[in-house]
Amino acid sequence: MTQHSGSPFTPGYGKKPLVFGGHETDLAELRAVFTTMDFGENHSVLVSGLRGAGKTSFLAELEDAAYEAGWIVISDNASAGLMDRLMDTTIPAEINRLAPRAGVRLAGLGVWQLNAQFEYVDRQREVKPQLRRDLVALSRALAGDAGILITIDEVSSGKVRLRELSKIALEVSHALKDGANVMVVFAGIQVSLEDLLEQEHTTFLRRSREVQFQRLSAPTTAQVLTDTAAIGGRTFEPAGLTLLVSISQGYPYLVQLAGDYAWRNNPEAPTITEADAESAHARAVQAIESRVISRVYSDLSEKDREFLHAMAQDDDRSKIADIVVRMGQSDQYVQVYKNRLIKTGYVQSAGHGYVEFSLPYLGAYVRRQLAGDGDDQPRSDDGWDEYPAPPLP
Ligand SMILES: Nc1ncnc2c1ncn2[C@@H]1O[C@H](COP(=O)(O)OP(=O)(O)OP(=O)(O)O)[C@@H](O)[C@H]1O
Ligand SMILES: [Mg+2]
Structure with missing residues (x-):
């Protein structure tokens, strides 16, 4: 553990906490896979939950454990060009990292051209480059002692990105069928992961372990x-x-x-x-x-926000029937948005026919947005009130 001269707290996106609270069982069971190679149902994992709830930190915990167990760790986020980055940069780099240890085995696989030090030079020209082939070959090079962990963070809805992720899912599913030791983990907010599951080639992901991040107890x-x-x-x-x-x-x-x-x-x-x-x-x-x-708030759709605005008129919990009236929509319509927001983790039901904000401080934030002083910084007293800009002559 690193020594801390200053604060040991780690506020900030993607800053792995020194003490990771909660999800002990998930972490223990997934860590066990890295050493036992007994995957069970853990070939794929979907990590969802509130913003700032610890998804990226959870991925980092897994990556560290996998790395320690001698696994190849491929981690990236779902931004455009993912497939090319994996094929052209990440995998060659991993080959070079393996080179001294598994050199002869890598060379014998016939997928890549390697130099005398078993470092990556190029792909074999006659073989069509495919991620599945790379994964199977890398897995063989590890000779069953270790596997490949692929983590893809920031899964977000958006047609182009989802299509690319579905291609990657297809490649991973083929690699799994061909016996590669791969664990793939996708992380994002709940609605985005659901959109991912709707893509073609992602059926195998429906059997994933699901890890949901809410608040800590x-x-x-x-x-x-x-x-x-x-x-x-x-x-x-x-x-x-x-x-x-x-x-x-x-x-x-x-x-x-x-x-x-x-x-x-x-x-x-x-x-x-x-x-x-x-x-x-x-x-x-x-x-x-x-x-x-x-x-x-900016992740939400216009309609989601309307629902929250309708809720914000109450001081604590809100009656669904009141929300229906305030939104001027049908019962059914309001139910759809209610369920979406509950699934996202921002709202929870509070007794039959009632909902309340489940994300701390979201209610207060929405109320302030409505009052119109939302993201204004408090005005500093810098003396400019005395000097308004004069109109042009
Ligand atoms: N289990 C945990 N226990 C204590 N602190 C945590 C835990 N998980 C995350 N944190 C802290 O919470 C903050 C946010 O973590 P992280 O960036 O992993 O969230 P996230 O879910 O990936 O957010 P986003 O959805 O915006 O990407 C960081 O400061 C991190 O140190
Ligand atoms: Mg994150």
């Missing part, structure tokens, strides 16, 4: 805060811990933000106090709004 949240601070050599005053758990609401990004601000309030003191937690409160919530909640 309250005890896990307390544990993450305590253990993270301990890595940095500090403890919590109980009241400080309780307040930070409440502020964060178990939302992973916010756990890191609130912990980080509290830590920095008085970094030399041995304990993190209630006053430190209080000082973190407003800043952490503001940061989560500008970094995460605003992104959540």
Whole structure:
């Protein structure tokens, strides 16, 4: 583990936390595959969930474990040109990394031209380049001691990208049929993964292990805060811990933000106090709004937003019947959007016929958007009020 002179908290997209809270079973079972090579139903994994809930961090946990077990790790995101990057850059680089260890075996596969040091030169001209062939060959080169982990992050809906992902899924499914030891993991928000499953060639993905990221439980949240601070050599005053758990609401990004601000309030003191937690409160919530909640909001369709606007008129939970009236739409129509939003994890049902916001602070954010002071920064008092720009003569 790295030594931390500063804060051990890791607020930021894709910043792997020092203490990964929750999903113990998923992690343990998937890690076991890397050492036992007993895949069971774990050839494909779909990781979905709220923004900032830890999907990318989860992929990083898997990648580290696979790498340690001697696997080839291919990780990329679903942006345009994925197939070419895999074929032209990632796979040649992996061949070169394997070169000293598995050189003779690589050369014997007849898929690539290698130099005398068994490094990648080109593909064999007479063979049509196909990802499936590369995967099968790489898997053979590992001789059954290890496999290939492919992680594809940021799966997003969008025709061109989905079509490319479906091509990759087809290649992986063929490689699996031909006996390659491959685990493929796709991560994205729930609606995007569902769109992916609707593509052709992705039927094998319906049998995937599904890992869904929501909030951490309250005890896990307390544990993450305590253990993270301990890595940095500090403890919590109980009241400080309780307040930070409440502020964060178990939302992973916010756990890191609130912990980080509290830590920095008085970094030399041995304990993190209630006053430190209080000082973190407003800043952490503001940061989560500008970094995460605003992104959540922009992921939503116009109709999804209308639904949330209708909800925001209530202080706590909302009656579906009221939402129907406020949206001026049919019952059925409103149900469709309700179900979508519940699946996405932003809304949850709250008793029969009621819904409420499940993402902490989303409700407050939507209310502020409606009040029209949404993403305005607080106006700074920089003296310009006295000097309005004069109209042109
Ligand atoms: N299990 C966890 N326990 C504690 N902190 C976590 C956990 N998972 C993620 N975090 C922290 O939460 C923040 C967001 O994590 P990450 O970037 O992995 O989220 P994400 O789901 O990939 O977000 P997005 O959907 O926007 O890509 C990071 O600061 C990370 O350190
Ligand atoms: Mg991510």
